[in-house]
Amino acid sequence: MHKVSDGQCRRVQICMGLLHVFQVLLLDEVTVDLDVVARMDLLSFLMEECEQRGATVVYSTHIFDGLESWATHLAYVEDGKLKQTYTFPDIFYTLDRPKTLLRIVEPLLRAERKHRENVAASGGGQVKSAMAETSPWSSRRHMAYYR
Template identity: 60%
Template sequence: MADLAIGVNELDFAYAQLNGVEPRAVLEKVTLNLPKGSRCLLVGSNGAGKSTLLQILAGKRLTRSNAQVLGQNVFFQTPPGVTYLGTEWAANPVVRSDLEVSHFLDSIGGYRYKERRDRLLDILDVDLSWHMHEVSDGERRRVQIVSGLMAPWDVLLLDEVTVDLDVLVRSRLLDFLVQETRERNATILYATHIFDGLDSFPTHLCHLQLGTTIAPSPLEWPLNLEQAGAREAVPEEVRARMDDPNRTGSKLLEVALHWLVEDKQKRIEKEVREGGKQKRGARGQGETTNSEDFYKKYDYSAGR
């Protein structure tokens, strides 16, 4: 356990019961043990529980299940050196106010980490004279990343924060993150739906399906077929497409697409099993929707 940056075993989580409604399980039997120095991509469809897992590991949600970061219970004794960057930051009215970037970074201690701060300013191409209410969403996201990474971290939890970045800045940031893990033995858990250019980034993958990790968790990357469960996690037909000499594009994307197709099928099977029908998508032909009823009632085009 001493070599683990993240230790999660059989973790369960459900939101609290409100107004007599039974709590809904979000995570069940989640297992993810990551060694220090690793870079793990968290792969799963929307609603699989990726953000919830990252928030638990950041100490932002209470759970009494076994979840440790750097050997500590993350909610009751969150260790120093854990950094979480999520998309909700951009909705904070403070970071959309008339606030100069230099003043903002100084207010959160940027002057203490001048060398790292300046390096990140160059990598993310940030202008210290920007005013936060005038910049684009992508530029605001760059400021968030500078503010989050300028203090040295041991475990970095990323939730879709690169989605607003242009290709050049994203590539340079990923290079920086790889260097951090190699030089400082730091660890990254990164949830993303953008796999382009990521083939050489991760050391591990974690497949989260309907709130449950699919073994092996984590899966070594590049794919190690000697790892127990690897052949089942990435079946032969997927590996054949990955190894096709005429293929173009990302091998990692090939694996992610296979998993996401599988996730959708499992979700549909669960919906039918629990409610008798598939919930998402267009309704059956001939079935009138509530919106149709509404517009027919107030449709005066026929001269009524």
């Protein structure tokens, strides 16, 4: 495995992980090393699995391209707390924003950044949640898409 590219290594890891039948599959940045075609093929495969077996895939990522037609729900988690949830395709019709996932997510991330900067500027120092010492989600933002 040490002689293959990052993308090839990721493909092997994904295949090994998908050998087991799942009802719920948690994926964190699983497509980061894949090329566009491999990424879209994997998402198509996962969509088929969900539809055929009634499985659920929770997919956390910062790469929003192509997820508008894939995801059925969006969950915004900040410091281990669920902040907002949306359903697809309703999200594109109920919000007064351009109809791309990036344009929907961007204001959430910008508002969080501004809040953290304001707290730091007011002498609050670095913002930490009560869960910072115990939660694997601490000090991180996650967008989870699930099907």
